[in-house]
Amino acid sequence: MIKAVLFPKSRTTVRRCARGAGPALRRPPSARKTPKPFHAAARHRGPGCLNGRVTRASLDKQPHEVASMFDDVAANYDLTNDVLSLGQARLWRKEVARAVDARPAQKILDLAAGTATSSQPFARAGAYVVPCDFSIGMLRVGKERHPWMPFTAGDGTKLPFKDETFDTVTISFGLRNIQDTGAALSELYRVTRRGGRVVICEFSQPTWAPFRTVYTEYLMRALPPVARAVSSNPDAYVYLAESIRAWPDQAGLATLLQKAGWSDVAWRDLTGGVVALHRGVRA
Numbered sequence: 001m002i003k004a005v006l007f008p009k010s011r012t013t014v015r016r017c018a019r020g021a022g023p024a025l026r027r028p029p030s031a032r033k034t035p036k037p038f039h040a041a042a043r044h045r046g047p048g049c050l051n052g053r054v055t056r057a058s059l060d061k062q063p064h065e066v067a068s069m070f071d072d073v074a075a076n077y078d079l080t081n082d083v084l085s086l087g088q089a090r091l092w093r094k095e096v097a098r099a100v101d102a103r104p105a106q107k108i109l110d111l112a113a114g115t116a117t118s119s120q121p122f123a124r125a126g127a128y129v130v131p132c133d134f135s136i137g138m139l140r141v142g143k144e145r146h147p148w149m150p151f152t153a154g155d156g157t158k159l160p161f162k163d164e165t166f167d168t169v170t171i172s173f174g175l176r177n178i179q180d181t182g183a184a185l186s187e188l189y190r191v192t193r194r195g196g197r198v199v200i201c202e203f204s205q206p207t208w209a210p211f212r213t214v215y216t217e218y219l220m221r222a223l224p225p226v227a228r229a230v231s232s233n234p235d236a237y238v239y240l241a242e243s244i245r246a247w248p249d250q251a252g253l254a255t256l257l258q259k260a261g262w263s264d265v266a267w268r269d270l271t272g273g274v275v276a277l278h279r280g281v282r283a
């Protein structure tokens with residue numbers, strides 16, 4: 001059973017639509033306070049719709065558009081991920097598992113868990129894991145695959161949990177999709193116990209300039225055509241590419257974490273910075 005359904009108010013109208021500390025950890029330079037601005041043009045592009053379905057959210061990330069888009073890709077989401085990441089997604093998940101370092105009886109929140117593929121390593125380690133997401137389509141697919149897990153429907157900016165409930169909170173490839181990043185980071189902080197930790201896995205910026213150019217100018221542009229071959233909704237991968245380009249870099253996200261109250265903020269680059277693992281502690 002899926003618990004505590006908290007839909008964004010306008011969801012129904014849309015349907016009609018018009019190991020943590022390693023040597024490579026970096027800390028944010030205190031001088032750099034302002035995250036990179038979002039890509040202005042892409043931000044104003046509207047959502048994609050087909051036959052009343054939201055196929056692609058706009059970069060304004062209206063919650064109902066985002067939830068609807070993920071409902072639409074839920075069935076093939078994990079397979080498409082594996083193909084489009086050229087298998088890297090599995091390596092990234094192993095690194096998240098090392099950073100979270102789940103232990104038996106720990107309470108872990110996996111926010112924006114989708115089908116709960118990201119939650120599995122923590123459950124296997126014996127932790128009590130709550131996969132939470134606001135796409136009912138993703139939760140449904142997850143519940144079919146992992147019926148024993150306490151899937152919870154909830155919005156990352158208004159979490160349906162009491163203060164200081166979890167030992168560790170984590171979010172993989174979800175924070176970028178949440179409209180109000182600061183509100184989500186503050187909510188994650190609120191539901192974490194004192195001394196508890198946050199681990200964020202998210203796309204970021206390759207650090208080596210020549211690779212960054214190849215990645216942003218060529219690989220990202222190749223995403224939608226490749227997605228056309230493997231995904232039921234290639235439009236969603238146009239959003240994926242746009243939202244990655246518009247997302248703050250490693251230092252920018254670290255600054256947002258600090259602003260939300262997290263201490264000891266640091267990050268580690270994976271695949272040359274294509275993905276970054278950020279972590280922080282609730283003092």
Ligand SMILES: C[S@@+](CC[C@H](N)C(=O)[O-])C[C@H]1O[C@@H](n2cnc3c(N)ncnc32)[C@H](O)[C@@H]1O
Nearest residue numbers: 070112113114118133134135155156172174177
């Ligand atoms: C790319 S998927 C990641 C799923 C999973 N964490 C993984 O690594 O496979 C992003 C998820 O974020 C969820 N999401 C986006 N905004 C959200 C919000 N405000 N509250 C809860 N979930 C949200 C979407 O519904 C989607 O399932």
